[in-house]
Amino acid sequence: MTSTFSTATSNFAHTTTNSLANKEPESLTQPEQKSIPNALNQTTKTQENLSNWMPDVYLQNAVARALEISVSEITKEKMLKLKRIEIGHLEENLASLQGLEYATNLKKFEHYWDSKVSDYSCLEGLVQLEEVSLNGVNVTDENFPMMGPNIELLNLTAASVTDAVYDKITPLKSLKHIVFQLNPHITTIAPLGTLTELEQIYIPKCGVSDMTVIKQLPKLSTLPAGDQNIGTLAPAITITEKELNYDALKHEIFLPFSMMPQRLTNFDGYIPPFVMSNDPDQLSIEINSQQLPSTRLLVSHEGVTISGVSKEELASIEKINFRAKLDNPRSSYAKPDNYFIYSISRGTYSRSFQVEHQQKNGTVQVQYLDRNGHPLRASKYLEGEVGKRYDASTSEYKLALAGYRLDETQLPQNANGLFLVDKQIVRYIYKETPVNAQNVTVYYLDENRHEIAEKKTIEGLVGEPYDTSTDKYCLSIEGYELDTNSLPDNRKGMLGTQAQVVEYCYKKMKAPTNSVSSESKDDSFSEMMDKQVDHATTNSSGKKTTNSSRGKGQVLPKTGEKKKPSFQFFGVFLIGALGLDFIQKKRIQNDWE
Known part of the structure; x- marks a missing residue:
């Protein structure tokens, strides 16, 4: 390549190569040697059959050239001395890297030319690798290898990788230099923001639009990013006929530049303008794959006006392709401090638009549910043009319901949004309002x-x-x-x-019957009566007379039977009277004697 950038890239590669070549060679007895296949330990003085473990003759020639020996002298043991190998145009028919896995001290692998290789897995076990170049269309997201932690330089010029390859690159925390040039499938460098050791990023002629991520890379000092082809491979954007801003009186269509997404953005947020020219080499518009003549285009800072559009032509428009060059010379944009190289000059922006003429409406259903998901009232609906905004957060849709209060912790995230072709549902969740119950x-x-x-x-x-x-x-x-x-x-x-x-x-509960208790009560009453009679029959001389008036046949109150106090008194009185009568008669008898 003869461009200034090519010279810079070449100097960068040679400088890095020389710096690595000047490092002290590691001993051949490092721990990594334990991973060498057992067959190596069984090497005999007899020359092994090279084609058994390294079948591709083009790889044999490349290894012999790197070791400065003949192909017949290649052994597994000598593979340990291989520190660098370059695969170039002489190996364009190379189809297999089998056998390279024995080069466990390899530090630099350079594959600068398209070949027939589709399997790079042998590089995954070469943990000493520090520089890897995998160029050409055969390198894809799928066959790109997961490499060891010592990688400092990675060159993927003209490879067929996409943004998906970052999943295998971001684990390389020691990475200092990365090259992605000539690949419009690389549309972002944002994932590189986690690789804080990066010093150089080469991305000319890719599809990257946003450079603001470099503010996250404190060691970065080189970023050649000119000639970006932004949007070339992006899918078409669907717009409505209304967005063409058709003027029926002037028969004109107006395409505002504000409808163009993902414009080139400098690290400081500056967006370079498009060129102010209707020269087909500078700005062109196709309608249904037919390029419009420049005489129908009027370019302003706000957008492009297309003249001479009849209603019939308007109704026939299915697809519009827009392409314009960027007006961003070196002096028009800011550059980061302390950068050795920084360029986002030139570049092209492309976008395709699919036009829908029959206007479609979208529907939003607003539901009112309790905590169990049961509806509390009928749903309300919003309808509108697809792409237009709706708002279900107003009092018209965010309702107050009797006996319930809105659960503020579960407010719907989609209460505001855009109408879509598919039906959308907004759910408001309510909790019961505390009400005092009847007792x-x-x-x-x-x-x-x-x-x-x-x-x-x-x-x-x-x-x-x-x-x-x-x-x-x-x-x-x-x-x-x-x-x-x-x-x-x-x-x-x-x-x-x-x-x-x-x-x-x-x-x-019934009262329990207890005969022992009844007899005890009867005996107690009898003792009381005896004491009263004894007292009544004691004469003046102190002698006590006997009273036999109470017989065994006397009936006492039953247990639990209640007697009125008058009958109890009458009984006591009667017994006392009989006792006095007996005493009087006894006295008379004594007097007669």
């Missing part, structure tokens, strides 16, 4: 439905559960037992807007 009253009734304990009341909010089967509400009442055969069905439930009654029924 639950718990009654305690006997068999005759008389209250036998004070009633209890349960209060709370609508929807809260209650439970009266606990000891707090299901009581133990003295003298009664709970009728378990008639437990209330609603002893558990939910508080609601209607008052509720829970009734627990009890049966009266």
